[in-house]
Amino acid sequence: MSTEFKALLVEQPEKKVFTRTVVTRSIDDLPEGELVVKVHYSSLNFKDALSAVGNPGVTRNFPHTPGIDAAGEVVSCADGSFQPGDKVIVTSYDLGMETDGGFGQMIRVPSKWALKLPEGLSLKESMMLGTAGLTAALSVQELVENGVTPDKGSVLVTGATGGVGSLAVAILAKIGFKVTAVTGKLEETDYLQSIGAERVIDRETLLKGNERPMLKPTWAGVVDCVGGDMLAATIKSTQVDGVVTCCGLVASIDIPINVFPFILRGVRLIGIDSAECPMERRTRVWQRLASEWKLDNLVGMVDEVTLAGVEEKVQLMLKGSLKRRGLVNLLDS
Numbered sequence: 001m002s003t004e005f006k007a008l009l010v011e012q013p014e015k016k017v018f019t020r021t022v023v024t025r026s027i028d029d030l031p032e033g034e035l036v037v038k039v040h041y042s043s044l045n046f047k048d049a050l051s052a053v054g055n056p057g058v059t060r061n062f063p064h065t066p067g068i069d070a071a072g073e074v075v076s077c078a079d080g081s082f083q084p085g086d087k088v089i090v091t092s093y094d095l096g097m098e099t100d101g102g103f104g105q106m107i108r109v110p111s112k113w114a115l116k117l118p119e120g121l122s123l124k125e126s127m128m129l130g131t132a133g134l135t136a137a138l139s140v141q142e143l144v145e146n147g148v149t150p151d152k153g154s155v156l157v158t159g160a161t162g163g164v165g166s167l168a169v170a171i172l173a174k175i176g177f178k179v180t181a182v183t184g185k186l187e188e189t190d191y192l193q194s195i196g197a198e199r200v201i202d203r204e205t206l207l208k209g210n211e212r213p214m215l216k217p218t219w220a221g222v223v224d225c226v227g228g229d230m231l232a233a234t235i236k237s238t239q240v241d242g243v244v245t246c247c248g249l250v251a252s253i254d255i256p257i258n259v260f261p262f263i264l265r266g267v268r269l270i271g272i273d274s275a276e277c278p279m280e281r282r283t284r285v286w287q288r289l290a291s292e293w294k295l296d297n298l299v300g301m302v303d304e305v306t307l308a309g310v311e312e313k314v315q316l317m318l319k320g321s322l323k324r325r326g327l328v329n330l331l332d333s
């Protein structure tokens with residue numbers, strides 16, 4: 001097998017200047033690791049967009065290939081935990097951050113970062129979900145495990161047209177929840193309804209009255225993907241004993257909140273960290289995504305690109321105006 005492959009390479013020719021080009025790399029350029037995988041598909045996540053433009057919160061060392069997600073076939077595994085030809089998913093840990101990632105046709109990683117593709121999902125479907133799907137599913141899992149049930153009322157999802165948000169809407173609808181989607185793109189209402197939202201509201205509607213310490217108790221549960229004022233407004237408008245999950249920071253890293261929702265309504269705020277999620281929980285969630293939570297509308301939720309098409313998606317994502325999740329096809333790149 002050739003040791004050369006195509007990859008998106010981010011370079012830093014001078015301070016604060018980052019370039020992105022599709023180049024030929026060699027396996028010898030990759031970091032050490034037991035597991036070599038021929039990547040078939042990856043997907044574009046917000047972290048990848050940050051890494052691609054040199055955000056030091058994600059990646060400090062360049063040249064670098066981003067891509068926190070990869071699915072493909074095992075080429076070799078030095079510790080025997082996988083066999084050549086096994087289909088595997090590798091997401092997060094350090095992949096695509098300081099470790100060259102899935103926007104390359106080969107990755108070399110520690111074998112403990114990989115899990116076998118669950119039965120019921122293809123490699124392509126697994127990357128239509130990717131880290132966004134895993135994060136959405138971990139968020140839904142927290143709601144379910146903490147007693148949020150469809151009969152208790154509507155579940156709110158913020159950043160609803162985004163990767164995590166749209167997959168959370170679809171999974172919640174699939175398992176019988178009434179979902180209210182919050183979006184900055186009301187023109188996407190038909191799309192959000194097509195993936196399962198019962199109601200679609202704009203950000204201003206959610207934020208109305210947010211200067212007050214508490215808002216009308218409305219949501220049985222919340223999947224928040226944005227942080228900031230919107231997360232504060234969702235916490236203030238969650239019902240007694242409701243659950244709010246928090247995974248994202250696109251609006252802000254701060255939460256301007258007071259203690260009333262917690263001490264007067266028993267609202268629970270739960271953080272979601274897909275990157276360091278233990279392998280046992282990760283495997284269980286992927287199995288659910290391949291079976292009872294399997295989405296039949298995934299194709300319409302993604303836009304497939306080759307490596308050459310990643311740049312345009314990165315720019316749209318950083319502006320908050322990306323409309324469909326980016327599926328990256330490495331086989332055709």
Ligand SMILES: NC(=O)c1ccc[n+]([C@@H]2O[C@H](COP(=O)([O-])OP(=O)(O)OC[C@H]3O[C@@H](n4cnc5c(N)ncnc54)[C@H](OP(=O)(O)O)[C@@H]3O)[C@@H](O)[C@H]2O)c1
Pocket residue numbers: 044045046047131132135158159160161162163164165182183184185203225226230246247248249250251272273274275317319320321322
């Ligand atoms: N904790 C974890 O394990 C984990 C895993 C994956 C992602 N994340 C984080 O989750 C967030 C979402 O990731 P993603 O991949 O879904 O990103 P994404 O596809 O870019 O989606 C983010 C969505 O948030 C909304 N949004 C953008 N800017 C906003 C703003 N200033 N105020 C309010 N809403 C805004 C937009 O949706 P609308 O236009 O529909 O409102 C946008 O589509 C990111 O912060 C990411 O870093 C965390």
